[in-house]
Amino acid sequence: MKTILITGGAGFIGSHVVRLFVNKYPEYNIVNLDKLTYAGNLANLKDLEGKPNYEFVKADIVDSDAMLKLFGERQFDGVIHLAAESHVDRSISNPTEFVFTNVIGTVNLLNAARASWKDQPEGRLFYHISTDEVYGSLSNDGTMFTEETGYDPHSPYSASKASSDHFVRAYHDTFGLPALISNCSNNYGSFQFPEKLIPLFINNICNNKPLPVYGKGENIRDWLWVEDHARAIDVIFHRGKPGETYNIGGHNEWTNIDLIKLMCSIMDRKLGREAGTSEKLITYVKDRAGHDLRYAIDSSKLQKELDWVPSLQFEEGLEKTIDWYLQNEEWLQHVTSGDYQKYYENQYQKR
Ligand code: NAD
Ligand code: DAU
Numbered sequence: 001m002k003t004i005l006i007t008g009g010a011g012f013i014g015s016h017v018v019r020l021f022v023n024k025y026p027e028y029n030i031v032n033l034d035k036l037t038y039a040g041n042l043a044n045l046k047d048l049e050g051k052p053n054y055e056f057v058k059a060d061i062v063d064s065d066a067m068l069k070l071f072g073e074r075q076f077d078g079v080i081h082l083a084a085e086s087h088v089d090r091s092i093s094n095p096t097e098f099v100f101t102n103v104i105g106t107v108n109l110l111n112a113a114r115a116s117w118k119d120q121p122e123g124r125l126f127y128h129i130s131t132d133e134v135y136g137s138l139s140n141d142g143t144m145f146t147e148e149t150g151y152d153p154h155s156p157y158s159a160s161k162a163s164s165d166h167f168v169r170a171y172h173d174t175f176g177l178p179a180l181i182s183n184c185s186n187n188y189g190s191f192q193f194p195e196k197l198i199p200l201f202i203n204n205i206c207n208n209k210p211l212p213v214y215g216k217g218e219n220i221r222d223w224l225w226v227e228d229h230a231r232a233i234d235v236i237f238h239r240g241k242p243g244e245t246y247n248i249g250g251h252n253e254w255t256n257i258d259l260i261k262l263m264c265s266i267m268d269r270k271l272g273r274e275a276g277t278s279e280k281l282i283t284y285v286k287d288r289a290g291h292d293l294r295y296a297i298d299s300s301k302l303q304k305e306l307d308w309v310p311s312l313q314f315e316e317g318l319e320k321t322i323d324w325y326l327q328n329e330e331w332l333q334h335v336t337s338g339d340y341q342k343y344y345e346n347q348y349q350k351r
Contacts, residue, residue, distance in 0.1 A: 003029040005076045007061060007109065008083030010040035012192040013129070016230040017080060018045060022054045024234070029053050031074070034083065035060045041340045042347065043331065044191045049347070056348065061105030064112075071112035078125045080237060081109055084164075087195055088133075088157045092289055095156035102160035103167070110171045110179075117177070126179040127237050128168045132222070132249065133158035134183060137292035140220070144298035145183070147245045154290045178242040182232065185249040185297045188317065189226030190324040194335060197221075198318075201260060202325045203332060205267045205278045215287030217257030220294040224250035225317040228310040235308045249297025250310045257282075262315075266322055 002025075009018040009032030022030045030053055034040045048054045059066050061083050083105065085091065085098045110126065117124050135145040136152030153162040171177040192199045201211050232248045240246060254262075264278035271278075302308050312320075325332060334340040 001027060001029060002077040003031060003074060005031045005033060005074075005079045007033045007079070007081045008040075010034040010036055010042050010044060010056075011082065011086070012039070012044075012189075013187055013226055013229060014082040015044035015191050016189070016226050017082065017233050018054070019048060020227075020230045020234055022048050022051055026053055029055065031055050031057055031076070033057045033059050033061070033070070036341075036344055037085075038341075039086065039193050041191075041193075041335065041343065043334065043340055043343045058344070058348075061108055062100050064108040067108045067112040068115060071116035076113070076116070077123065078127065078237065079109060079113055080127045080129065080233065081106065082129045084161070085157070087193075088155045089195070089288065091155055091157035091160070095160075098156050098160040102157075103163045106164035107167050110167060110177065114171060114175055114177050121176060121178055124178050125237065125242065126168065126171075126177055127233070127240075128165065128179065128181045129233065130165050130181050130183045131158065131161050132183050132185045132247070132295050132297050133292065134162040134165055135295075138294040138296055140294060144296040145247060146298045147183075147247055147301055154292055172243050180236065180240050180242050180244050180246070182236050182240075182246045182248050182302075183297070184229055184232070184247075185222040185224050185295055187226040187229050188223050189321050190328070191331075192226070194332065197256065197259075198263070198321065199325060199332075201263055202267070202322055203336065205264065205281060206271070206326075208281065210283040211260060211264075211278075211281045212283055212285040213256060213260060214285060214291060216284065217255065217260065218293075219256050219291060220253050220296070221256065221259075222249050222251070222253050222296045223259075223314055223317075224248065224252065224310060225312045228312060231311070232302060232308050235306045236302070239306050246302045246306070247297050247299045248302060248308075249299045250314065251297075251299070252310075252314045253294070253296050254314070262318065263322070266319060270322060270326060
């Protein structure tokens with residue numbers, strides 16, 4: 001029976017990865033380690049409570065002693081590391097938090113894995129989930145990020161993720177730690193915290209609040225359905241080669257303004273509003289500092305070597321996502337009111 005540690009499993013992508021692994025691999029013990037910051041919400045994993053192969057551990061990866069102790073007590077066969085501060089705007093207002101969690105936290109996990117696996121590294125894997133933002137920004141010339149593109153991060157968030165990627169590679173090259181990395185484009189789907197573009201705008205449209213478009217809305221992002229990302233993580237965890245990097249993306253580029261207009265028209269239809277009503281909420285605001293113009297991922301290595309392809313067309317995925325938020329009003333309401341932070345106290349601490 002394998003024991004796999006997944007960090008950040010109470011967050012957006014992590015909750016989808018935990019759910020996939022717990023349900024698909026009943027023969028694995030899945031340990032979800034999360035600090036439950038503002039972005040962590042155990043209600044995202046309500047459906048897994050009581051499953052015999054699922055366990056939650058509340059811990060902070062910045063606490064090096066706690067990480068060494070945990071890895072000393074438990075023999076993890078693999079680590080899938082997603083825990084991070086993930087929001088670019090927050091990294092602009094508070095960069096230091098990103099250094100603690102994303103850089104020091106990752107190094108703490110690497111140290112703990114190295115110490116625990118020193119006698120038998122074979123068959124183990126440290127898998128770091130990273131972002132396309134480490135590659136910097138593209139111009140509008142059709143080029144894409146490949147695994148060979150040099151690192152050129154611009155925001156404190158992407159600088160912290162680039163730094164953690166470098167540490168993961170350094171531990172592989174210097175200490176022989178079996179480790180690999182994937183760099184993924186923008187995810188969308190259920191359980192995403194409503195500070196990120198798509199869920200924030202769905203929530204604002206529902207409540208007739210302004211839609212703050214940064215700059216002219218001409219920035220381009222490459223969107224991937226979160227469950228396709230989780231499937232890619234599964235494939236890479238099981239068949240990826242230590243020392244390698246894999247890009248993950250949907251070949252699905254949208255300017256922010258085109259995406260926002262599409263969301264507005266879908267929402268008008270779903271809410272029974274006259275066409276054009278939600279677009280009136282669009283409000284152009286001051287641009288994000290250091291705003292990267294364009295991201296686009298070339299994921300052909302993953303497609304060719306590991307046979308992964310995205311399963312969902314964007315328009316279909318966006319409809320599904322909007323339906324999910326409309327049908328899960330209570331989840332959204334708990335998250336926006338802050339009530340979700342009591343979930344851990346109520347469900348877990350009492351036990
Ligand atoms: P998220 O913000 O939704 O979740 C992050 C999780 O990490 C939360 O549950 C939070 O409680 C936990 N966490 C934060 N600090 C911690 C700490 N010190 N110790 C333990 N747990 C801590 O993030 P997400 O969007 O799900 O992203 C997950 C990972 O995927 C991140 O590493 C991010 O860089 C990467 N990524 C995200 C995207 C995207 O579009 N969201 C794309 C590519 C890569
Ligand atoms: O590319 C992968 C990255 O995608 C991940 O590594 C990050 O964790 C994730 O947050 C995401 O980063 P972005 O900055 O691209 O996502 P965000 O949803 O914050 O913004 C998407 C685009 O929309 C970006 O160009 C900024 C713009 N935007 C965003 C918000 C929140 C607005 O115009 N208005 C807004 O209010």
